[in-house]
Structures are given as C-alpha cells and as structure tokens.
Amino acid sequence: MKFNKFILLFLLLSAALFNGCSDETNPVTPPEEHFEPEGWLIRDATLKPVLVVFQGVIQSTWNGTAVDTIFKAPLNALSDHYSVKFLNANKEIINQPSGTGYSLGVVITDTSVAGYVKDSPTDWAFHLKGKKLSATTVELQVVHSNHADVKTPKIPVVVVEDTSAHGEPVGLRLSYEDGSGIIFSASGAAVTGSFEIRKDSLSEHIKIEFVDENGRYFQPEHPLHTLGISVTDGNIIEVLPEAGEPWVIKIRGKNAGATSFRLKVLVGSEEEYISPALPVTVVN
Known part of the structure; x- marks a missing residue:
C-alpha cells in the first residue's frame, strides 16, 4: 500500500512539473515582448517638435521651447507630415520597434470631423485632414499583432481653414x-x-x-x-x-x-x- 501511495505522489508531482513548463516562461516559446516607451515625440518634416507626450501627459514645452498641445487639421487639405519617435525614461529619443508585426495606429474619435493619411502603410508618420470646421480627438497607438501595446491620451484635433494647405495630388x-x-x-x-x-x-x-x-x-x-x-x-x-x-x-x-x-x-x-x-x- 505504501508503495502505491509513493507511485501516486510521484505521478502528481510529475504532472505539476510538466504543466509548469508549458506556460510563457518556457524558453522554447518565450512570452511576447511589449514595446513600452515613456513618451511620444511628434515632429514636422523639418524635424521640429510639434507635440510631446511624456508619461501619459501632453506637454506644453520640450527642452525649454513651447510646443503645441493640440493638432490642427486644415479643412479639405492635408496637415504637415507628422513623424513619430519615442522617448525613454530619460527623455532621450528612441526609434520605433523594429520587430515584425508593429505598426502605427491612428484612431480618430469622430471621423466625420477629421481623417488621416499615411504616405505609406508602413510609415511611422501621418497627415491629418479636416472634413468640417469642428473639433475631435485622436489617439496614437503602437499596434502589435492587432493589439495596442501603448497609447497616447486622446489629443485634441481642431479643424481650421488654411488657404496655403493642399490635399493629395490627383x-x-x-x-x-x-x-x-x-x-x-x-x-x-x-x-x-x-x-x-x-x-x-x-x-x-x-x-x-x-x-x-x-x-x-x-x-x-x-x-x-x-x-x-x-x-x-x-x-x-x-x-x-x-x-x-x-x-x-x-x-x-x-x-x-x-x-x-x-x-x-x-x-x-x-x-x-x-x-x-x-x-x-x-x-x-
């Protein structure tokens, strides 16, 4: 009888060890890594900072210089080319993640007010396009395998008339x-x-x-x-x-x-x- 109890205990321990090795800590199938920057740096085509988010807060200054706290989208035309970089905990600029499956997500709350255009689907950059004189918000995301690893707060977007702006070439x-x-x-x-x-x-x-x-x-x-x-x-x-x-x-x-x-x-x-x-x- 003692021998049978010993065998039963051995089998239970073996099953527990086997199941314990089958989760994301298994070195054969490591857990997915998430890109988790401390901030976002949005720049125009001249690489001038336009808007900065750090630790979830939209900043009013960057390196001692005032920056916008809203985006402006020209009515029926394209905004400046906005490129996206990221910030680490020391506010140093870091690049977008290089792994496969990562992309920039642009989520506009009211798409009847504004939209966005990417020059290329894989770009970490975008233009905003105003549809009517009103206001909405936009959320930028790092999308990985159809999941948002990290998001900005909702950033205000105001549609304005700008006679110097233009749309896409036709x-x-x-x-x-x-x-x-x-x-x-x-x-x-x-x-x-x-x-x-x-x-x-x-x-x-x-x-x-x-x-x-x-x-x-x-x-x-x-x-x-x-x-x-x-x-x-x-x-x-x-x-x-x-x-x-x-x-x-x-x-x-x-x-x-x-x-x-x-x-x-x-x-x-x-x-x-x-x-x-x-x-x-x-x-x-």
Whole structure:
C-alpha cells in the first residue's frame, strides 16, 4: 500500500512539473515582448517638435521651447507630415520597434470631423485632414499583432481653414518656367496637350505643379517628397531634372520618333502619385 501511495505522489508531482513548463516562461516559446516607451515625440518634416507626450501627459514645452498641445487639421487639405519617435525614461529619443508585426495606429474619435493619411502603410508618420470646421480627438497607438501595446491620451484635433494647405495630388500641370504657356495638364487618366522637340535639342525649363481634388495647384514639400521620372523609350528622349529645382525638368530630343513619359511624387521609395503618360514627339 505504501508503495502505491509513493507511485501516486510521484505521478502528481510529475504532472505539476510538466504543466509548469508549458506556460510563457518556457524558453522554447518565450512570452511576447511589449514595446513600452515613456513618451511620444511628434515632429514636422523639418524635424521640429510639434507635440510631446511624456508619461501619459501632453506637454506644453520640450527642452525649454513651447510646443503645441493640440493638432490642427486644415479643412479639405492635408496637415504637415507628422513623424513619430519615442522617448525613454530619460527623455532621450528612441526609434520605433523594429520587430515584425508593429505598426502605427491612428484612431480618430469622430471621423466625420477629421481623417488621416499615411504616405505609406508602413510609415511611422501621418497627415491629418479636416472634413468640417469642428473639433475631435485622436489617439496614437503602437499596434502589435492587432493589439495596442501603448497609447497616447486622446489629443485634441481642431479643424481650421488654411488657404496655403493642399490635399493629395490627383493631377498635374506642366508649363514653361518663364510663364510663356502650359504644355500639359492632366487629371486622373485624361491628358491635354503634347510636346514636340527637335532631335539633339534641349527644351527650356519646364515647371511641374500638382493639383488636388479641390483644384488647388501646389508643389510638394521637398526633400520629404521627390520627383520620379519614367520614360517609355529612352532612345527617343531624355527627361532631365534640374539641379537645385526639385520640380523643374528639361526634355532632350535624342532620336526621331514618338514616346511618352510619366512623373511621380515619391516619399522615399513609395509612389504617392503617378501621372498618366505624357506624349512627346521628336522630329529631325
């Protein structure tokens, strides 16, 4: 009988030890790590601090300089490009988590008042876009495997009228920089205009402007945005960016024939806008 009791006790202890090794402390399947910064640093395209959250509190100053305690979203246009960094306990800047499955979440309380736009889905950056003159709040999140590891408090968002702001590009206009005429205009897939140049000649400066859904012409903020150029047949023409003028090009005729080119607005390697094909003819 004592022997049977000993066996029973041994089996119970073995089961307890086995179950104890099957939880998240098991070194074979370590527990998920959570990214837990002490603060958030939101900066504009020039890397100037715009808004700071530290230990759950929206700050009114950063390193002795006043910063905003609200976001402003221009009506029917995009705000500045807001990039996100984080702060440790010593208020030192740290990068976003590098592991897979992490992303920036932007949760707007009233989406009838404002929305947001990312230049790329994987960006740790965003723009705000006002929809009507009112106010709401936004919560920024570090999302990991569809779960918010950390959140900001709800940050006030006020929609304002700003005639200098613009929306996303939906078309473009090419004209001579000296103002002597429009060469191309494009909206969606529709193109008006054409360009003819002689073989072995180089055009004058051609200015590029983009247009948003409300008909506002603009040139995107550089160097955050850069110009991409794609030529259908590089044996016929060459499209040359102008040094020091990010939204100006020249066209060189190389060989007689007809071809086309497209212009792109790039944010890093991401294509924010691609124009329809713009036709060019080279004559002898």
